[in-house]
Each structure stands twice: as structure tokens, then as C-alpha cells.
Amino acid sequence: MQRKRILAAILSTILLGCGGEGSSENNDGNVGTTTPSTPPSWLPDNAPSSLTNEQQRSFIQRATAGASAHQIAEIERLGYINWMEQQFNLPTISHRQTLEAAMPSVDATVPPSNCGFIKPSMSAARDGIWWDQMLYGDDQLRQRATFALSQILVVSRRFSYIGRHPQSLAAYYDILQQHAFGNYRDLLEAVTLSPAMGSYLSMVNSKKHNPKRGTYPDENYAREVMQLFTIGLYQLEQDGSAKLDSMATQSIPTAKPT
Structure with missing residues (x-):
């Protein structure tokens, strides 16, 4: 699916700021929400099925411009996964x-x-x-x-x-x-x-x-x-850190001068 990678990147960024993985048990402080029976294809494998109260507050801060009481209630009712799926399908206003x-x-x-x-x-x-x-x-x-x-x-x-x-x-x-x-x-x-x-x-x-x-x-x-928009000045590791030369002292340029 074309959008899978960019959606996973968006979700990973949001969840990394939410402070770890959630638990599906409500007695651990999780919000009682609906979880889809089959996880959508864009959902990273390590994504929690539900969020704790603290994680949900952080999620809302990052996924919205400052949620209203109605939006908070919707996320709690649907669960963050179903809410995101719903958001992906909303029409764009030009x-x-x-x-x-x-x-x-x-x-x-x-x-x-x-x-x-x-x-x-x-x-x-x-x-x-x-x-x-x-x-x-x-x-x-x-x-x-x-x-x-x-x-x-x-x-x-x-x-x-x-x-x-x-x-x-x-x-x-x-x-x-x-x-x-x-x-x-x-x-x-x-x-x-x-x-x-x-x-x-x-x-x-x-x-x-x-x-x-x-x-x-x-x-x-x-x-x-x-x-700025694509490969950048220096080669990077998968975690975003700079790749270093054999002496581990200098970053490796993405393009060599000719």
C-alpha cells in the first residue's frame, strides 16, 4: 500500500511521544476504547492496542491542534486506531x-x-x-x-x-x-x-x-x-544518527565531489 510507510512514520512519531507501549487492561489506567479485530495494514507491529490516560493526553496533543471536549470523547469512544482510520478517510477542504x-x-x-x-x-x-x-x-x-x-x-x-x-x-x-x-x-x-x-x-x-x-x-x-527535502548532506543510520567513517571521527557525505 502506497501510504503504509508514511502513515507508519506518522504513527510512530506520535506514539514515541506518548511514553511507551500501552496495555489493553483498563485496571492499568487505560482508556476504555474499541480495538479493531484485525489491525490495519498501516499500523506498526509494536503499536499498542490501546493507550493509557497519560498516553492519550500526549497523543491528542500531537495528533490535533488542541482537541475539543467532543474530539476527546470521540477518541475515547472509538479508540485511537479507529479514530486515525476515520481521520484518513475524511475529505480534504480546499x-x-x-x-x-x-x-x-x-x-x-x-x-x-x-x-x-x-x-x-x-x-x-x-x-x-x-x-x-x-x-x-x-x-x-x-x-x-x-x-x-x-x-x-x-x-x-x-x-x-x-x-x-x-x-x-x-x-x-x-x-x-x-x-x-x-x-x-x-x-x-x-x-x-x-x-x-x-x-x-x-x-x-x-x-x-x-x-x-x-x-x-x-x-x-x-x-x-x-x-533539505530528501537525502541530506550526510549518510544516516536507520535510527537517524550520522554514519561515521572507519576512524569513527567524521560524518560520511551523501555525495562525493567530482
């Missing part, structure tokens, strides 16, 4: 479509005789849509996963094009939402082809190498995608 639908209302707030001195803030509208979905959206797990991806595959509205066209930032966030539970390779392709990323890391006007014209490809994104 930030771009919501922003475009709001544009006429935002434009209508400007007096017709303002002579251009008052301009509607589509950037502020986009911010409001982001906060509303992040804090109050039903798909809390997707929102947390998407926010985490946005801190890795970064674009910024401080860049002039994105700042002037907030719908491009909304569309970019939609890409992260759509691939939040999917395959990282597919996510990386969608990010690479995104106008927002193309503008932010300057490959949008990249030229082929042409000695006669003195043009060279823009290597900015190529460098970032290798160093």
Missing part, C-alpha cells in the same frame, strides 16, 4: 477554493469611492481560512500532518510573487493536504511542479545550458531538494 469563494465578499468590504487607498487583504483572508481549518476542521490529523510538511517543504509569502498572489500559497497548501497521508515521492513531484515552489526557489525561469548564449540551469531547487 484552501484555494475557499479563498476564491470568499473573494467577492472581501472585495465588497471596500467602499467604491476609496480611490484605491483601501485595498482588500486577500492575504489576511487566506490567513483566516488557514486558522479556521487548523483549529476547527474535522480533519485534525491531516491538519497536523500538513503543517509538519509545510515546515519541511517550505515556501514563503515574504517572497514577492507569493505575497502578491495569496491564492498561490493556498493552492500550495492544498498540495500538502492532498498528499499528507500518501507517498512521499508523489508529494515531492507535486511540490516540484507547483508554481509557488517554482517561484520561491527560482526554477520557474531556469534556462537550459547553452554555451553560445552563456545560459546555465538554475541549481537552487536542485540543491535544496537534495540537501
Whole structure:
């Protein structure tokens, strides 16, 4: 299954912060929840079938933007595994479509005789849509996963094009939402082809190498995608620690200079 690995990574990160494995016995302080008879394929083998009260509090902090009383009750009723499965299947709310639908209302707030001195803030509208979905959206797990991806595959509205066209930032966030539970390779392709990323890391006007014209490809994104988005600067062990050379003193670069 395409999404199995990324889902397992998400779940492992959440559960590592929950403080160890749970127990299925309620007299050990576990929350009385429903456990699926057949574990889903994305569930790591060492994942607990249920969580203690302390683990559930930690889980909620990491899996949501700050759960409401209703969400807490839902997780307790369903169990965290069934709750996650339910979250995976919730529809995605498009930030771009919501922003475009709001544009006429935002434009209508400007007096017709303002002579251009008052301009509607589509950037502020986009911010409001982001906060509303992040804090109050039903798909809390997707929102947390998407926010985490946005801190890795970064674009910024401080860049002039994105700042002037907030719908491009909304569309970019939609890409992260759509691939939040999917395959990282597919996510990386969608990010690479995104106008927002193309503008932010300057490959949008990249030229082929042409000695006669003195043009060279823009290597900015190529460098970032290798160093920050994928393989990194140095080789790593399975636990994330740096691989060392035979003398155990130096990290081993992922690419050797030619």
C-alpha cells in the first residue's frame, strides 16, 4: 500500500511521544476504547492496542491542534486506531477554493469611492481560512500532518510573487493536504511542479545550458531538494544518527565531489 510507510512514520512519531507501549487492561489506567479485530495494514507491529490516560493526553496533543471536549470523547469512544482510520478517510477542504469563494465578499468590504487607498487583504483572508481549518476542521490529523510538511517543504509569502498572489500559497497548501497521508515521492513531484515552489526557489525561469548564449540551469531547487527535502548532506543510520567513517571521527557525505 502506497501510504503504509508514511502513515507508519506518522504513527510512530506520535506514539514515541506518548511514553511507551500501552496495555489493553483498563485496571492499568487505560482508556476504555474499541480495538479493531484485525489491525490495519498501516499500523506498526509494536503499536499498542490501546493507550493509557497519560498516553492519550500526549497523543491528542500531537495528533490535533488542541482537541475539543467532543474530539476527546470521540477518541475515547472509538479508540485511537479507529479514530486515525476515520481521520484518513475524511475529505480534504480546499484552501484555494475557499479563498476564491470568499473573494467577492472581501472585495465588497471596500467602499467604491476609496480611490484605491483601501485595498482588500486577500492575504489576511487566506490567513483566516488557514486558522479556521487548523483549529476547527474535522480533519485534525491531516491538519497536523500538513503543517509538519509545510515546515519541511517550505515556501514563503515574504517572497514577492507569493505575497502578491495569496491564492498561490493556498493552492500550495492544498498540495500538502492532498498528499499528507500518501507517498512521499508523489508529494515531492507535486511540490516540484507547483508554481509557488517554482517561484520561491527560482526554477520557474531556469534556462537550459547553452554555451553560445552563456545560459546555465538554475541549481537552487536542485540543491535544496537534495540537501533539505530528501537525502541530506550526510549518510544516516536507520535510527537517524550520522554514519561515521572507519576512524569513527567524521560524518560520511551523501555525495562525493567530482
